[in-house]
Amino acid sequence: MERHVINLEKQRFIRDCKQVLKGERVTDSLRRTIIHSSPGHIEYLKRDMDMAEARLVDIVIAKVKEESKKALSASSQRINILAISVLENLSTESQEFAIEEIMKRYRESINPVKALYYDLQEIMFLYDSRPKNKHHQFLIDRFREIQAFEKIIMAIDRDIRDLAECKQRVNKLKNEHNYPNTSEHLKRIVDLHNEMLQWKTLFEKFPDWINENSLPVVAKGTICTTIKKLFK
Numbered sequence: 001m002e003r004h005v006i007n008l009e010k011q012r013f014i015r016d017c018k019q020v021l022k023g024e025r026v027t028d029s030l031r032r033t034i035i036h037s038s039p040g041h042i043e044y045l046k047r048d049m050d051m052a053e054a055r056l057v058d059i060v061i062a063k064v065k066e067e068s069k070k071a072l073s074a075s076s077q078r079i080n081i082l083a084i085s086v087l088e089n090l091s092t093e094s095q096e097f098a099i100e101e102i103m104k105r106y107r108e109s110i111n112p113v114k115a116l117y118y119d120l121q122e123i124m125f126l127y128d129s130r131p132k133n134k135h136h137q138f139l140i141d142r143f144r145e146i147q148a149f150e151k152i153i154m155a156i157d158r159d160i161r162d163l164a165e166c167k168q169r170v171n172k173l174k175n176e177h178n179y180p181n182t183s184e185h186l187k188r189i190v191d192l193h194n195e196m197l198q199w200k201t202l203f204e205k206f207p208d209w210i211n212e213n214s215l216p217v218v219a220k221g222t223i224c225t226t227i228k229k230l231f232k
Contacts, residue, residue: 009033013045014053017060026064034064075173076183082169083185086162091155092196099142101135113152117199120206127213144210149203156200163193 016030
């Protein structure tokens with residue numbers, strides 16, 4: 001059974017190569033075989049060919065590799081352009097979300113929603129029966145209700161969709177060409193997508209955390225339990 005499958009693969013490979021030499025398009029199957037196969041496997045597929053046939057197959061292999069290289073370069077450029085476009089047009093970068101009391105604590109270029117996330121995270125980790133300082137109390141009062149996060153979460157959702165679409169295009173490129181794209185722009189896309197999922201989780205749960213800790217007596221372990229749920 002295994003020998004029969006291997007023979008079929010070789011026959012399909014030879015057939016597709018001959019079709020290319022006749023001027024027909026490169027099939028997806030042939031492209032995958034040439035791009036993903038090791039040199040040893042290619043040599044195996046060429047075994048038992050005479051010198052003339054092997055030379056013609058080598059011409060096809062070189063043609064497919066060159067086309068794939070050009071396609072990879074063009075696709076990489078398109079993906080990088082897309083990544084840069086997404087990163088430069090984030091909804092969460094809007095100054096609408098910049099809170100002066102928060103922004104002055106961070107570098108000027110920080111995403112205002114990310115800065116808010118850091119501050120709310122700090123409140124939760126440093127909380128000990130009462131807010132640590134006036135700044136913490138200010139934010140607790142401002143974001144006591146989930147409605148206070150409505151526009152922020154909508155912006156996060158838009159960005160997550162754009163980032164996810166970019167990630168899908170990158171994964172398609174990598175799968176098609178068996179190529180680990182290590183662009184810094186693409187790394188930022190992946191990292192930011194994961195970060196924003198955490199932002200959204202915290203913002204959705206923050207009013208619940210406030211309610212839990214606004215009770216006359218805070219049950220032992222309540223704070224730790226909530227934080228574990230958020231960051232597990």
